[in-house]
Amino acid sequence: ADSLSKRLVLAGDAWYGVAHGCTRKLGMKICGFLQKNNSLDEKSRMVGAFKESAKNQMSCDNSERFTRAETDFSNLFARDLLPAKNGEEPTIQFLLEVVEILTNYVRKTFDRSTKVLDFHHPHQLLEGMEGFNLELSDQPESLEQILVDCRDTLKYGVRTGHPRFFNQLSSGLDIIGLAGEWLTSTANTNMFTYEIAPVFVLMEQLTLKKMREIIGWTNGDGDGLFSPGGAISNMYSVMVARYKYFPEVKTKGMSAAPRLVLFTSEHSHYSIKKAGAVLGFGKENVILLKTDERGRVIPADLEAKIIDAKQKGYVPLFVNATAGTTVYGAFDPINDIADICEKYNLWLHVDGAWGGGLLMSRKHRHKLSGIERANSVTWNPHKMMGVPLQCSAILVREKGILQGCNSMCAGYLFQPDKQYDVTYDTGDKAIQCGRHVDIFKFWLMWKAKGTIGFEQHIDRCLELSEYLYNKIKNREGYEMVFEGQPQHTNVCFWYIPPSLRGMPHGDKRREKLHMVAPKIKAMMMECGTTMVGYQPQGDKVNFFRMVVSNHAVTKSDIDFLIDEIERLGHDL
């Protein structure tokens, strides 16, 4: 109980900034409703939970500070909210209180004086931090406690929109996208039919067409869907390829096809291999291609491996070219790969989950040159384009094939005798039945920024990573993982602490260097000042992978990261 009151004081403080004006928020709202709905019936809403606060607030009070007690959430429960009788007022008040918490969080997210995270170990959170109890119980909690739970959830989380959060390919908090998500959850509908999502279904259709135009497919023709992430989008590409060449697998299973093999680079995302395992190809039939020192597929290796597989009696089906690898940010040479795919009649997929965004930039889109020759493309606006999670598109050049591959014609859902044009229903194209509305936030951001706004965002992120690259490429204590300017925003480097700088190359140095990034990362997280990813790759020991996709990042944040790495790593 003690820690509860402690946190409620903090909550009061949050209110202060907003409400310490000339009136109390709650009072104002009730005044407003009364003036609008001055029937007896409406007035009777005042009776009950809100009586106390209403009594005090029927007049504008210049001097009184808002204090938490007046909101009276301690006696309100979920059952008092809509659709409860007289539930409208508590509902609006509760939602506004939540919004207060959220807007405070948004403000702090962009404030460099706040931490990126307040790290705790799982056992600490499970034990209950200052009364933050994660356990579920039989009896309801008051709305006051629910609000405290909301604050605590944010308090112990990670601010992925913070200008110094560099940990994932997806970062940043776009305000328009956020508004779009709030609206999406309020609309609370499902993409499977036009019937219950008419606007969203059309938005998806128009946006996917625009994306196909940008890819360069004639007239933007083709098909597509937003799916729950890049891994699923990549899985769709393999499924569609299989259906194109061996449609009988849908009915008869993999035993109706010869031994099929897929190709992807050793630097590609693990989801291609996962798709191989899930779909029944087997992960050893996903053949990994050699890359050059920059992480780009060597086309000759693809051709050699195709020939080899054929000689062994396998049937090559599918090639994935990555546009923007996860670690190096490398772009495979799509045109060279497309030549080989044409020669051997293979499906070409481009995994542009990370790099697809560069298509929006006149300056950088040449890195995906040849993408218009792909049969399918994965492109995640939730990564480089800063759209909130999740927003991933699978785009297919041939119209109808997605439907052919996945349709089951469920009569109870997709009735052909509806009064509207049922070709707008999307459910039969998907492997899901219900499908979350991922389009609206993206559509709204596109409206708000214009194509040109996305271009500026992309160009700016790439400039920032160029700034980082130039800053550290010759700096003492740094080694680049690969030579030359990165193709994407990925800058991969080792920080070499002074104690290792004189050490001869060899196993001992490798072992020590392998520990440096994890140690620095752990300290960063415990300090909460910044977050950046690290990983090994092939025979290379742990190194930092810096990426920029957050529009809040400035050069000062890049400088901060380097200072922080040196501060924390100096004595290792």
Added chain:
Amino acid sequence: ADSLSKRLVLAGDAWYGVAHGCTRKLGMKICGFLQKNNSLDEKSRMVGAFKESAKNQMSCDNSERFTRAETDFSNLFARDLLPAKNGEEPTIQFLLEVVEILTNYVRKTFDRSTKVLDFHHPHQLLEGMEGFNLELSDQPESLEQILVDCRDTLKYGVRTGHPRFFNQLSSGLDIIGLAGEWLTSTANTNMFTYEIAPVFVLMEQLTLKKMREIIGWTNGDGDGLFSPGGAISNMYSVMVARYKYFPEVKTKGMSAAPRLVLFTSEHSHYSIKKAGAVLGFGKENVILLKTDERGRVIPADLEAKIIDAKQKGYVPLFVNATAGTTVYGAFDPINDIADICEKYNLWLHVDGAWGGGLLMSRKHRHKLSGIERANSVTWNPHKMMGVPLQCSAILVREKGILQGCNSMCAGYLFQPDKQYDVTYDTGDKAIQCGRHVDIFKFWLMWKAKGTIGFEQHIDRCLELSEYLYNKIKNREGYEMVFEGQPQHTNVCFWYIPPSLRGMPHGDKRREKLHMVAPKIKAMMMECGTTMVGYQPQGDKVNFFRMVVSNHAVTKSDIDFLIDEIERLGHDL
């Protein structure tokens, strides 16, 4: 432009209700900030877009009405929001304006005098309704236009939370769940690692454990995940079953296994068949089981088909028992099926996507008796438990198998040398890489309602459907699709218009009756008064399937539906 101003007048009206009190919202907010942050630097925030409004509002003004012009969103663009310099004020104002739109929508959702939808055909929406332009452009739109876009998006959508929306298994708008979704999108993170979603990962773990306890697995042991919908959850069950019996398929593909067959009822959800197609079994190897007249699997038919498959050289692998079928709401006899699965050593999955919620009710959970014997369970809180979309769990009794099945050990994401206990990272269990946070809204609802609140919700929905059943079972002009009280909230019936009542049974009547539900449904949608699903099933022509999962529904809404069907269908 004309229709734009027209809609902005409406917007002004929306503001009126809230702000026509003793001050203006905008003014109040700015006062608050100034008093909190009275440095010169903070004061300079006033300069710029907000100068005009701030100037007018530094004092409390009792008489002045808030009017839209003062918000000045017409000169603001996405680029003026955070992280822009001085972006904090416009950001907060914009978000509050969005919230105003959303809370108005919420209010109207529960207001029976509003329509469920304002139906338009795809071509009408594509042509642009009253200036609502869905096309994307190169240049940005003002925030004023973005707000209009938000209003229009809701205006032309479907109110799935309306008390007279009965169209899907998922309906209703839970306020706590909504708040949870708003917070989730503000936190904008990803479930794959504890590192970036510490609180959500633990909430998921604790909630899944609670669900497993409710299923009845010893100590709540086992594993699970929230997945993007019931179809994917069912797909997981098939994958895990395959991995359990034929782990080599993961590496070598389906050719390493014998010809496997899956069993599910002819009334089951199409996602089992879809999983068969996707995973490489082939949909003809998903064997459909006969049901009784109530849509429940006949266990003897399962055993006969297992024996038959074995005799033909197939290897039975997996049986799906449905707890709550989509159309009839039937519960397969799990114990009888479990006996057969044990006898033949088959994986037993229970698809409780729709019926799983009944486990929360002491009165109704006996319908899932035997579920504790299942190897895996699908359970969608976003259906019967009223959680916002999406929220679907796949639960697995054997610990470790989900990880074994899906892990690819991607070094760049799931580093074993992190400073925390990495067994909390969930990414390697999923077929996705990034995974949306679906847990928080559910966790928050559980906190707010308690287990007991879910029980009350379930019991109430079933009472309402019993009310409907009793109302129409002997009513003139109605025929029940199956006899006896439904097991779930599904009430399936034909409405027989007077013109068909005297007609002898036969093809002609069938043909005519087949058209009745679609015609009534089309008129309902065009009137916008209510929505209810219909479909054929087997040799039964189109009938209505009424379901109740929305906590806003009352008996009066059930009465309304029947009145509306009779009003619209009387002259058919």
